Amino acid sequence: MKTLFVTSELFPYNKTGGLGDVCAWLPRALKKAGIDIRYIMPAFPSILQQFTELTPVYKFENKFKAKEINIYKGTIKGNPIKFYLVEAPELFLRAGNQYSDVCGNPWGDNYLRYACFSWVAAQFAEGKIDDWTPDVIHANDWMCGLVPIYLEILRRKNPKIKTSSVITIHNLAFQGVYPFSIYEDLDIPNYMFNEDGLEFYRQVSFLKGGISFADKITTVSPTYASEIQTNEFGCGLQGTLVKRREVLTGILNGVDYSIWNPETDKNIKENYNQNTVAQGKKANKEYLQSKLGILKNAKVPLFGILSRLAEQKGIDILIDSIPAILMNNVQLVVMGTDQGNYLPRLKNIAKQYPDQFAIVDFDEDFSHQLIAGCDILINPARFEPCGLTQMFAMRYGTVPFTRRTGGLADSIIDANFQNTIVNHTATGFLFDNYSVHDFIYGINRILNTYKNEKKIWDRIIKQAMNQNFSWDKSAAEYIDLYNTQLNLIK
Amino acid sequence: MSENKNVLMIASSLERGFVDKNVIDIAIALKNNGFEVSVISAGGKMVKELKKEGINHYLLPVNSNDFFVVRRNIKKITEIAKLNSIDLIHTFTPHSSFYGFKISKLTKIPYITSFLKIYKKTFWPFTKKRINYLSKGKLVIVPSEYMASFVQVTYKIPNDKIAIVPQWVDTDLFNSRNVSAERIISTASDFRIPEDHFIITTVGKLQKDRGQSLLINAVAQLPKEIRERIRCVIVGSFKEHKRYKTELENLAVKLGVEDMIHIAGETSDIPALLMLSDVYVATNIEPKASMVTMLEAESLGRPIIASNVGSTPEYVLNDTTCKTFDPKNINELIDAIVWSLKITEEERAEISQKLSTNVRLNFAKNTIPQKIVNIYKYMLGLK
Missing domain, CATH: 3.40.50.2000 (Glycogen Phosphorylase B;)
Structure with missing residues (x-):
């Protein structure tokens, strides 16, 4: 089976969020499972510089205000997957990142840039580019939201085209919405601008277009797939998603265990596995405590947060809860980039509790030390499409405590009576309502188990470390989706 | 298991049917986990399976409604519980749960129940009361989420007193x-x-x-x-x-x-x-x-x-x-x-x-009864 994987982000070259991680690891797992998968990306400077050699394979002229759109083929050293790069210097060769200029302001012509990129990706279905016709074009998020539309236009013109489209929603909150005035630049027939197409309250929504026309829609966890069909999580697209629920599936993201493995992780103080977890975690905890400048004491429960400091991540209820949490003789460390002006308040708290509370900027290497050194990793998110840190934490024997939402609900088995005592399957703690009260109640549940139920706590750690969230598992589900649900023949 | 724990299971009969088979499978799983197991029942074809495994079986007419028989049974079960230094009692039917309740009251030994059937509504106060004893155990084991909701609503059993253990099948026999x-x-x-x-x-x-x-x-x-x-x-x-x-x-x-x-x-x-x-x-x-x-x-x-x-x-x-x-x-x-x-x-x-x-x-017999063993361990402080 041939799959063209369409993305605007790729770890480690130009990642701005979780999308880049998923787009780096899922295609590798798909390739490993036998799929002929190739990337297509815009030729951003950060991507271009990875290639030593590129071969031109096709050229379009005078489209999307670009004189020439060249398609190049190449490979990056160490990456087993072939790349197609869409080069249109007027659109993609700019300073800043893929969405905004160096000052962080979004490019005014993003609609044109990503329409052009999506259009080119869809053209592969005709088989003229590089003599390679994908069976599936797999688009990701709003940036590639127009791929299913351009593909649909081609299929209506030429019924012999059998290529199918899949769109994955990584975070519904980002939709690519533009005023109607840009519509004529998109080269999309007017009849597609309606409530069953691209129209979103008289504006143009790239993501809604993708959702409306994709043959299959996936999200990054089964619970998120259900949640986005509700008013609370649907971000205005719940009606469209309910209409298309027959083709909507949730597939949990995976973790790259070659990077996130306490047995081999070079960033942590002492490596450990299930058999040596007690001493390994103790050494890493003491190292983390001394590095953070908080009181060095292996017996004090150490909570950690590794997250963007943003409203989505529940930082507001966390801040309101900190004094109550710290009253229990525990320690707390917060690592993340501030995206909501939370830092001043957190710094104030840190001044009041210097032995118990620390705050640090995000740092990739240090994040491994934080996960290895903490006893409990907290994520009180309002919503979380998938989330990765809880999966990292479990592999490191760090017990996750999160809200029961999205991928958190799908990846953590709550330590309630049934799962702890009867099934022995508990891997963490969950709370339901987004409130300070429920959050603190959850913290107390954890502390009770941590302090009074050592056998149960150890069992939770062991069970958590046993979980398998490898990409191979996710890839198998995507292949099943490609094969079974799109009725494609390998 | 470091400490020997003695448990008593009371079943109305061990004749046939899935409840009776439950008793046998749990008793064997407990024995394999180091518990000292005693079973009381009114007898039946399956008693020999217990004997084959070396599990104590006491034959008592626990399915009788006769007042004098019941009184005698209470006395005898109390003696058996004391003789075997029983730490926990497990019952499976309204009849056996009545005994679980009474013995527990007399000896302070906790009892748990397996609520495996949906009993039809009845206006007979006696039968109603008997069924209610099933809900009075320290913990109630039910075979599904549906049953958990059912007993919660019908018998007002709090959520934290209910454990769900699904039914199981002998996957060697049904292979x-x-x-x-x-x-x-x-x-x-x-x-x-x-x-x-x-x-x-x-x-x-x-x-x-x-x-x-x-x-x-x-x-x-x-x-x-x-x-x-x-x-x-x-x-x-x-x-x-x-x-x-x-x-x-x-x-x-x-x-x-x-x-x-x-x-x-x-x-x-x-x-x-x-x-x-x-x-x-x-x-x-x-x-x-x-x-x-x-x-x-x-x-x-x-x-x-x-x-x-x-x-x-x-x-x-x-x-x-x-x-x-x-x-x-x-x-x-x-x-x-x-x-x-x-x-x-x-x-x-x-x-x-x-x-x-x-x-x-x-749903395999070699894994699911172990969940009930886990419950016993928890009830007995072994966790």
Whole structure:
């Protein structure tokens, strides 16, 4: 089976969020499972510089205000997957990142840039580019939201085209919405601008277009797939998603265990596995405590947060809860980039509790030390499409405590009576309502188990470390989706 | 286990049926985990299985309602509990739970219950009270989420006193590889099942709320060319409902499907009967607690058609291997039968694989009783 994987982000070259991680690891797992998968990306400077050699394979002229759109083929050293790069210097060769200029302001012509990129990706279905016709074009998020539309236009013109489209929603909150005035630049027939197409309250929504026309829609966890069909999580697209629920599936993201493995992780103080977890975690905890400048004491429960400091991540209820949490003789460390002006308040708290509370900027290497050194990793998110840190934490024997939402609900088995005592399957703690009260109640549940139920706590750690969230598992589900649900023949 | 713990299980009888089998399997699992197990029952065919495993069995008429017998039983069970230094009592029926409650009160030994059946509403205060004892254990074990909600609402049992442990199947006994061709041929001849016919099977006591008449009606409404290809085997004890069996036979005659419907009593070889079947149908009109025969059919890889009442949805796998239907809508049952007839050989092999794997992973005798052992450990502070 041939799959063209369409993305605007790729770890480690130009990642701005979780999308880049998923787009780096899922295609590798798909390739490993036998799929002929190739990337297509815009030729951003950060991507271009990875290639030593590129071969031109096709050229379009005078489209999307670009004189020439060249398609190049190449490979990056160490990456087993072939790349197609869409080069249109007027659109993609700019300073800043893929969405905004160096000052962080979004490019005014993003609609044109990503329409052009999506259009080119869809053209592969005709088989003229590089003599390679994908069976599936797999688009990701709003940036590639127009791929299913351009593909649909081609299929209506030429019924012999059998290529199918899949769109994955990584975070519904980002939709690519533009005023109607840009519509004529998109080269999309007017009849597609309606409530069953691209129209979103008289504006143009790239993501809604993708959702409306994709043959299959996936999200990054089964619970998120259900949640986005509700008013609370649907971000205005719940009606469209309910209409298309027959083709909507949730597939949990995976973790790259070659990077996130306490047995081999070079960033942590002492490596450990299930058999040596007690001493390994103790050494890493003491190292983390001394590095953070908080009181060095292996017996004090150490909570950690590794997250963007943003409203989505529940930082507001966390801040309101900190004094109550710290009253229990525990320690707390917060690592993340501030995206909501939370830092001043957190710094104030840190001044009041210097032995118990620390705050640090995000740092990739240090994040491994934080996960290895903490006893409990907290994520009180309002919503979380998938989330990765809880999966990292479990592999490191760090017990996750999160809200029961999205991928958190799908990846953590709550330590309630049934799962702890009867099934022995508990891997963490969950709370339901987004409130300070429920959050603190959850913290107390954890502390009770941590302090009074050592056998149960150890069992939770062991069970958590046993979980398998490898990409191979996710890839198998995507292949099943490609094969079974799109009725494609390998 | 470092400390020896002594447990007592009280069962009304050990004759037959899934509750009695539960007692045996749990007792053996406990023994294998180092517990000292004693069982009290009014006896039955399965007592020998306990003896074979070296488990103490005390024969007492605990199924009797006679006031003097009951009084004597309380005295004797108290003595047994003291003699064996019992740490925990486990009961399974209203009768045995009555004893659990009384002995617990007299000796302060905690008791837990397995609430495995849905007991019909009754106006008899005595029976009502007996059923209530099932809900008064320190912990109540139920076989499904549905039952958990049911006992929570009906008997006001708090959520944290309920543990869910699903029913289980002996996956060695119900393994297609372990059912010989001879057994299958012999069962086919016992039931006079002709070759080259599509066999629909349902197993369960013949009684109205099991919905056997629904199946006969559905068969009668199938198109003639389909109807002629099938044979429907209805197997179950009718000792308690002899009249209902006659009703079913008359119904088949009235609908002109008497040649397609075969109503039989019990069979000694359920695995062979299920192996003969192309599809297993559970037509319960009202929620039933026992899912055992359905699980046995799944374990042997048979596709399932089941009414969507009670715990059923928790025991079937998905839409590709099982079809559920609303028992109030006969057309859904007819559609499901037609679906089963259209399953190709390749699909059947895939269904079989999926179902038997699911049973081995989630409902196997070698793993599920261990969950009850976990509960014992928790109750006894061993965690």
